[in-house]
Amino acid sequence: MKLELTPQQKNAQAEFRAFVDREIIPDANRCDREQNTPIQLIQKLAQREYLGAVIPKAQGGSNMDAIAFGLLNEEIGRGCSSLRSLLTVHSMVARAICKWGSKHQKEYWLPKLATGEAIAAFALSEPHVGSDAKSVETTATISSAFYVLNGQKKWITYGQIADIFLVFAQCEGQPSAFLVEKDSPGLSIKPISGMLGVRASMLAELHLNNCRIPQENLVGRLGFGFSYVASSALDYGRYSVAWGCVGVAQACLEACLRYTSQRKQFGVYLKEHQLIRQMIAEMIVNIKAARLLCYQAGYLKEIGDPRAFTETSIAKYFAAKILTNVANDAVQIHGANGCSSEYPVERYLRDAKIMEIIEGSTQIQQISIADYGYQEYISQPETLTL
Numbered sequence: 001m002k003l004e005l006t007p008q009q010k011n012a013q014a015e016f017r018a019f020v021d022r023e024i025i026p027d028a029n030r031c032d033r034e035q036n037t038p039i040q041l042i043q044k045l046a047q048r049e050y051l052g053a054v055i056p057k058a059q060g061g062s063n064m065d066a067i068a069f070g071l072l073n074e075e076i077g078r079g080c081s082s083l084r085s086l087l088t089v090h091s092m093v094a095r096a097i098c099k100w101g102s103k104h105q106k107e108y109w110l111p112k113l114a115t116g117e118a119i120a121a122f123a124l125s126e127p128h129v130g131s132d133a134k135s136v137e138t139t140a141t142i143s144s145a146f147y148v149l150n151g152q153k154k155w156i157t158y159g160q161i162a163d164i165f166l167v168f169a170q171c172e173g174q175p176s177a178f179l180v181e182k183d184s185p186g187l188s189i190k191p192i193s194g195m196l197g198v199r200a201s202m203l204a205e206l207h208l209n210n211c212r213i214p215q216e217n218l219v220g221r222l223g224f225g226f227s228y229v230a231s232s233a234l235d236y237g238r239y240s241v242a243w244g245c246v247g248v249a250q251a252c253l254e255a256c257l258r259y260t261s262q263r264k265q266f267g268v269y270l271k272e273h274q275l276i277r278q279m280i281a282e283m284i285v286n287i288k289a290a291r292l293l294c295y296q297a298g299y300l301k302e303i304g305d306p307r308a309f310t311e312t313s314i315a316k317y318f319a320a321k322i323l324t325n326v327a328n329d330a331v332q333i334h335g336a337n338g339c340s341s342e343y344p345v346e347r348y349l350r351d352a353k354i355m356e357i358i359e360g361s362t363q364i365q366q367i368s369i370a371d372y373g374y375q376e377y378i379s380q381p382e383t384l385t386l
Contacts, residue, residue, distance in 0.1 A: 016075035024079035046116025059110035077247025082200035093120035121162035159204025175225035186211030197350035245319035252330035317365035
């Protein structure tokens with residue numbers, strides 16, 4: 001079986017790479033130091049229709065195929081993991097509205113999300129709830145024509161600047177999803193800083209104190225919050241992060257190829273040392289393997305194959321795992337320079353650790369993948385081909 005990008009996908013990939021080289025990489029280290037993403041950079045993403053990547057053309061989006069969307073995440077991840085995380089959460093909310101939103105929600109919000117007029121954030125995690133997402137403690141009660149929300153959300157990516165939040169809460173004992181606008185009465189937003197990695201992703205805490213939203217802001221139905229809305233959104237989030245991991249790993253590789261071709265030790269360039277070449281070879285092989293897993297997940301998504309969900313978990317698990325190894329080796333190759341903010345590999349290593357936690361930790365992916373293996377074995381023990 002031959003794996004090859006279409007001419008359109010190749011052109012898109014070249015366009016993405018040129019954009020990242022020109023607009024993102026020159027300022028990525030500064031954004032990390034300042035823990036901020038300039039609004040002008042976000043506007044450039046919007047102008048190129050990248051924020052509308054998963055939105056249908058009828059609602060103003062670019063409706064990229066799954067592989068093209070993956071390539072976009074790889075390239076933006078290669079430049080700046082924080083900015084890629086904006087693409088991730090923004091697309092997760094857009095995807096949720098596309099699939100589960102009401103006609104009014106689609107008509108009102110999708111064009112705004114596609115053009116960047118509105119920025120979206122995904123609000124699931126809480127101070128006491130992370131991987132056990134079904135156990136969110138935030139509550140929603142019905143009062144007249146409103147839902148009243150009470151609780152706290154934490155680690156909300158780009159929560160400092162988001163215009164709309166997809167908030168998950170328990171309503172009558174049922175996990176449900178709601179759209180909460182930033183100026184909703186009872187909502188307050190507190191910036192979070194000082195994180196290990198993806199420092200420019202402008203994290204925030206959301207405090208919901210008798211926060212009132214119209215009943216029409218319910219996404220899907222009561223009880224749809226986790227099994228349907230969050231599950232489908234997180235699947236796309238994992239897919240985006242998997243490709244983003246490949247992008248950061250590729251950035252590590254390219255940095256090491258440059259550095260070892262320019263720096264000499266013991267009278268020869270670093271690239272001539274056998275152990276350095278061994279580390280470079282490991283990087284190349286692992287990055288190619290991770291990228292192929294992402295291609296597989298993307299292809300299955302595009303054709304609507306139900307295996308896409310598990311293959312996405314496999315891609316995210318492997319890509320995040322190898323990224324940590326690649327980034328570790330990149331810092332090692334750079335030596336003391338690798339520990340300095342003057343070189344981007346120290347940022348890549350910090351960001352790599354975050355990738356093993358977000359959108360389902362490495363351990364959560366292991367549990368899901370193992371469950372899949374046992375289910376397949378039980379259903380077809382004689383012809384098992386995982």
